[in-house]
Amino acid sequence: MNVLIYLVPTALLLGLTGLACFLWTLRSGQYDDLDGTAVRILSDDDLKD
Amino acid sequence: MAETLDLSSFVERNEAGTAHMTLAVEGVGCAGCIRKIEGGLGKIPGVIDARLNFTQRRLAVDWREAEIGAADIVRALERIGYHAHPFAPARSEAEDSRQAKALLRCLAVAGFAAMNVMLLSISVWSGSDMTQETRDLFHWLSALIALPAAAYAGRPFFVSAWRAVRARNLNMDVPISVGVTLALGLSLYETATHAAHAYFDSAIMLLFFLLCGRYLDLAMRRKTRMFAGNLASFKAEFADRLDAKGEVVRVPASALSPGERVLVRPGEVIPVDGTVLSGSSEIDDSLVTGETLPRGVGAGATVYAGSMNGNGALTVVITAAGTGTLVDEVERLLLKATEAKSRNVRLADRAARLYAPVVHAAAALTAIGWLFAGASFHDAIVAAIAVLIITCPCALALAIPAVQVVAAGQLFRAGVILNCGDAIERIAEADTVVFDKTGTLTLPDPAADAAAIDPALLEHAARLALSSRHPLAVALARQARERVPYPGAIEKPGEGVRALIDGEEGRLGSAQFCGMEDGDALAGDGEASFIGFSLAGRTARIPIRQELRADAVAVTQALKARGLDLVILSGDRPAAVEPVARKLGVREWLGGLTPAAKIAAIALLKAEGRRILMVGDGLNDAPALAAAHASMSPITAAHLTQAHADALFLGAHLMPVLRAVVMARRARALMRQNLALTVIYNALAVPFAMAGMVTPLFAAFAMSGSSMLVTLNAVRARFGTPRERLDEPATNAAASARQPAGKSIGPVAGATAEGGP
Numbered sequence: 001m002n003v004l005i006y007l008v009p010t011a012l013l014l015g016l017t018g019l020a021c022f023l024w025t026l027r028s029g030q031y032d033d034l035d036g037t038a039v040r041i042l043s044d045d046d047l048k049d
Numbered sequence: 050m051a052e053t054l055d056l057s058s059f060v061e062r063n064e065a066g067t068a069h070m071t072l073a074v075e076g077v078g079c080a081g082c083i084r085k086i087e088g089g090l091g092k093i094p095g096v097i098d099a100r101l102n103f104t105q106r107r108l109a110v111d112w113r114e115a116e117i118g119a120a121d122i123v124r125a126l127e128r129i130g131y132h133a134h135p136f137a138p139a140r141s142e143a144e145d146s147r148q149a150k151a152l153l154r155c156l157a158v159a160g161f162a163a164m165n166v167m168l169l170s171i172s173v174w175s176g177s178d179m180t181q182e183t184r185d186l187f188h189w190l191s192a193l194i195a196l197p198a199a200a201y202a203g204r205p206f207f208v209s210a211w212r213a214v215r216a217r218n219l220n221m222d223v224p225i226s227v228g229v230t231l232a233l234g235l236s237l238y239e240t241a242t243h244a245a246h247a248y249f250d251s252a253i254m255l256l257f258f259l260l261c262g263r264y265l266d267l268a269m270r271r272k273t274r275m276f277a278g279n280l281a282s283f284k285a286e287f288a289d290r291l292d293a294k295g296e297v298v299r300v301p302a303s304a305l306s307p308g309e310r311v312l313v314r315p316g317e318v319i320p321v322d323g324t325v326l327s328g329s330s331e332i333d334d335s336l337v338t339g340e341t342l343p344r345g346v347g348a349g350a351t352v353y354a355g356s357m358n359g360n361g362a363l364t365v366v367i368t369a370a371g372t373g374t375l376v377d378e379v380e381r382l383l384l385k386a387t388e389a390k391s392r393n394v395r396l397a398d399r400a401a402r403l404y405a406p407v408v409h410a411a412a413a414l415t416a417i418g419w420l421f422a423g424a425s426f427h428d429a430i431v432a433a434i435a436v437l438i439i440t441c442p443c444a445l446a447l448a449i450p451a452v453q454v455v456a457a458g459q460l461f462r463a464g465v466i467l468n469c470g471d472a473i474e475r476i477a478e479a480d481t482v483v484f485d486k487t488g489t490l491t492l493p494d495p496a497a498d499a500a501a502i503d504p505a506l507l508e509h510a511a512r513l514a515l516s517s518r519h520p521l522a523v524a525l526a527r528q529a530r531e532r533v534p535y536p537g538a539i540e541k542p543g544e545g546v547r548a549l550i551d552g553e554e555g556r557l558g559s560a561q562f563c564g565m566e567d568g569d570a571l572a573g574d575g576e577a578s579f580i581g582f583s584l585a586g587r588t589a590r591i592p593i594r595q596e597l598r599a600d601a602v603a604v605t606q607a608l609k610a611r612g613l614d615l616v617i618l619s620g621d622r623p624a625a626v627e628p629v630a631r632k633l634g635v636r637e638w639l640g641g642l643t644p645a646a647k648i649a650a651i652a653l654l655k656a657e658g659r660r661i662l663m664v665g666d667g668l669n670d671a672p673a674l675a676a677a678h679a680s681m682s683p684i685t686a687a688h689l690t691q692a693h694a695d696a697l698f699l700g701a702h703l704m705p706v707l708r709a710v711v712m713a714r715r716a717r718a719l720m721r722q723n724l725a726l727t728v729i730y731n732a733l734a735v736p737f738a739m740a741g742m743v744t745p746l747f748a749a750f751a752m753s754g755s756s757m758l759v760t761l762n763a764v765r766a767r768f769g770t771p772r773e774r775l776d777e778p779a780t781n782a783a784a785s786a787r788q789p790a791g792k793s794i795g796p797v798a799g800a801t802a803e804g805g806p
Contacts, residue, residue: 004183008190012165019161026153036103039080 054120055290058304059135062114067097070119072108072133073279074126077101082131089129093117105275107136134282135301142278145271152264155202159257162198163250166191167749170250174746181243188240188247195249196233202256203229205263221401221446224408228437229255235434248438251748255443258756262447265454266470273457273466277697280684288320289313291364302354305367313363316518318355323365325350330361333520336687337668339487339620341495341595342578343520355668355687360519379644382672383693395471396717397449400724404445412436415739432741438748439738440731444755448723451763456716459767463708464699465681472695475679476709477717478660482608483651483677485665486619486626486640490633491595492701493666493685495524495578498592506589509550510582513538513557517546521580521593522557545581553585563588597629604703605633608710613662616654618647620669647673664706666690681706716766723759730755 061069083101090099095116101108126133169187210222229252236247289297289312302320313319331343336355412433419429457467484490511529514522516538538548545558556563563581565588579590616637619626623640630638663677666686674680675693682694698705734751
């Protein structure tokens with residue numbers, strides 16, 4: 001059962017990373033315009049020259 | 050006419066000399082629009098950034114004030130091909146958006162915790178050879194995750210429950226909070242005493258499910274509010290403000306303040322409440338009072354926002370909101386009516402009131418029963434808390450919101466925007482539909498009766514009418530197929546307009562002006578107003594009336610077939626109401642009602658024990674809408690009226706009213722089914738809990754199973770049985786052809802199409 005000593009923290013850490021990523025996407029407004037994001041991918045001039 | 054457009058009330062400035070403005074854009078429909086708008090504006094010198102939010106159909110623009118003005122940006126968009134309307138986000142929208150983000154954070158935390166606690170719990174449940182030390186470790190780890198997560202993610206429920214308890218009230222959040230807190234407390238105690246069972250996973254999963262429901266509910270509400278906000282800005286009126294030097298500046302009506310002077314040109318909508326300073330005209334008050342005959346106004350007369358100005362220019366001094374006699378009375382009546390309405394108890398809260406005492410009593414009985422049966426104090430308490438956990442109203446709390454969300458989405462697609470969540474319940478409960486006439490049963494814009502006149506003559510008259518700004522002429526002009534005015538048309542104010550038509554003189558206007566003798570052609574005969582027309586010796590009296598909405602007859606028949614009583618309460622003359630009532634086969638009708646009389650009529654109907662769905666659009670209907678059990682108004686309604694309606698409907702048809710009633714009834718049936726399902730679930734599960742046989746595994750299965758069952762049942766609101774499918778009547782195409790393009794209905798109809806999925 002010694003394996004638990006690092007497996008459980010690893011599992012929790014992975015979960016926390018996912019949570020942190022989600023909170024970051026929420027904070028940076030990536031859910032503000034879901035429909036727009038879906039169609040913007042179709043236009044190829046997103047890089048300003 | 051050179052006029053300046055002043056949009057400064059919508060512009061946010063910051064110290065760096067840049068400005069920011071949000072615009073609601075009409076006609077955005079595809080990916081190409083994003084590029085056209087953003088690219089087109091980006092090329093304009095001075096524009097720093099333009100970003101279109103495709104979901105909201107709103108454009109955020111930043112620019113340098115020194116180089117370009119707000120009005121230039123609106124004009125530039127116009128050139129690209131999009132109507133843009135400056136948009137001031139309502140405070141409620143900002144609040145909703147903040148709340149949605151907070152809920153999403155809570156949901157994320159609860160989801161993370163639920164997954165990780167379940168990971169540990171499943172190990173405990175399946176690990177029969179697990180030592181006690183390992184099990185304790187897993188339980189402590191679960192506690193470490195679940196307690197902070199529940200403290201964070203449970204706040205929306207705890208706060209609301211605390212508020213309800215302090216107000217000596219009970220809502221669904223009270224049993225939820227009690228259940229979650231006790232489950233966590235018991236688990237912590239069990240963990241500390243090395244017991245075999247802990248319920249951390251149940252508590253946190255419960256929060257996760259409930260937060261899902263809350264978030265979906267809020268997301269639906271935000272979507273409809275956002276849509277309504279856009280529509281409001283499409284409709285927002287502009288006014289011509291006269292400054293001290295007598296110069297005209299075009300400003301948004303919302304930027305005006307009392308004491309300022311406004312110029313109202315012939316044929317324009319009066320943008321403010323006020324008193325006429327100079328000028329005289331005939332105005333059409335139909336949106337305000339329901340009266341369809343024009344009213345003559347001169348200096349000193351009181352006018353209301355929403356009235357249509359006739360043939361003369363007016364200078365109006367704005368009076369402070371609520372000082373006008375009619376507005377005053379409407380506001381006073383509204384206050385009274387709204388107070389009466391707040392006593393209505395929602396189905397969910399009614400269920401909570403019944404539910405919480407029953408559940409808590411059952412838990413207490415369990416504890417007492419076990420104590421009498423000789424169990425230890427600890428075992429009795431564990432059994433009692435197990436009852437609370439298993440009955441924790443996961444399914445009950447989802448039962449009604451889930452149906453509401455799905456039904457609101459369906460209604461949205463059918464052109465009905467809900468203003469409040471429990472509107473569905475109240476619309477479903479209605480047994481009497483009270484209609485206003487003007488603008489509700491009839492179309493908001495009058496039109497000439499094409500059947501009464503020779504089509505060739507009507508076409509000439511309509512083309513001639515294009516040169517006049519008299520309200521009756523404007524109505525007639527919309528029927529012109531060839532939209533080119535006759536050259537050299539001359540309008541004599543107060544008399545009519547004349548021009549040479551194919552070498553002969555044509556005259557349109559009063560009877561005298563057209564050489565007719567039979568009375569005053571502009572006087573009404575009750576139902577219609579008349580306009581005279583003469584051409585090459587032929588004369589005609591053209592009746593102009595507010596036509597019934599194309600599907601009014603079909604919808605009223607269908608409502609009757611569904612067992613609803615129909616009543617018409619109108620502010621218009623009885624002589625104008627009678628023919629409409631006859632045509633629709635409505636036996637109960639009253640005309641010439643003041644706002645107070647409308648409320649009195651509704652109170653009388655209520656006293657008979659009827660539940661009223663009021664459908665109206667005028668300012669005079671607002672108190673009646675607030676007093677009724679449920680209310681709807683068309684999107685063309687006065688602002689105040691819209692604010693007091695439970696639901697708004699779009700377009701030139703009355704069909705959304707029928708749809709709303711049918712869908713609301715179906716939704717209510719589903720809500721009741723869901724409540725029944727939760728009762729059955731509890732009836733099955735509670736005996737196990739009372740017997741002390743509920744393990745955490747059993748609780749997890751039972752709770753998630755019942756939640757999913759009610760959610761899936763709610764989704765059925767999307768699918769009607771074929772019998773209930775309501776197709777638009779075949780007369781639609783004809784009706785929409787007759788409906789003028791570009792008037793207030795135009796953008797709305799376009800917006801409906803955009804609102805779809």
